[in-house]
Amino acid sequence: MLPQNKFQDVVFTCLMAFVMVYAMICYNISLNVGGLQNFVFLAAFSEIIIMWPIAVILELLFVGKLAQILAFRFVTPGKDPMIMMILAISSMSVCLMCPLMSLAATILFKNAGSQFLSVWLQTTAFNFPMAFCWQIFFAGPLVRNVFGMLVKVFGKR
Helix, strand or coil, rough: CCCCCCHHHHHHHHHHHHHHHHHHHHHHHHHHCCCCHHHHHHHHHHHHHHHHHHHHHHHHHHHHHHHHHHHHCCCCCCCCHHHHHHHHHHHHHHHHHHHHHHHHHHHHCCCHHHHHHHHHHHHHHHHHHHHHHHHHHHHHHCCCHHHHHHHHHHHHH
C-alpha cells in the first residue's frame, strides 16, 4: 500500500526513513569496527536521533517529489504495472538519498578534515549497494506491508 494523502505520506516517510536509517547506521558502524557485532544494534540508536530527522526532512521537502519526477521519465502512471512504479520511485529515492545522507554522515561523524571530498565519495560508494538492496528487497516491502496494515486498522475508526 502506498500513501493516499499528505498525512499518510508523512507517516509512511517516517516509517521508511526509520527502517532505512537504522539499517544504514548499523551497516556503517559495522564497517568502522571491522564487522557486525552485537553492540552495533544498540549503538545505532545514538546516531539515529540525529540522522532520522534529517532523512525525514530531506524526503518530505525535496527528495520525494524529485524521485517521482525522475522515475516518471522511465515509467508512466496508469500505463505501467504498479511494481514498476514502486521500483522506479524507490530506485530514484536511493539515488538521491544515499549521497545526501552520506554527506550528512561525513559532516557529522567522519572527521574528514582536508580529505572531506574523498571521504564523502567513499562513504557514498560503500553505502549505495547496501542502501539499494536494503530498500528494494527488505525495507520497501516491509514498510509497505506494515503501512498497509496500519491504514486498514486505523482507517476503519
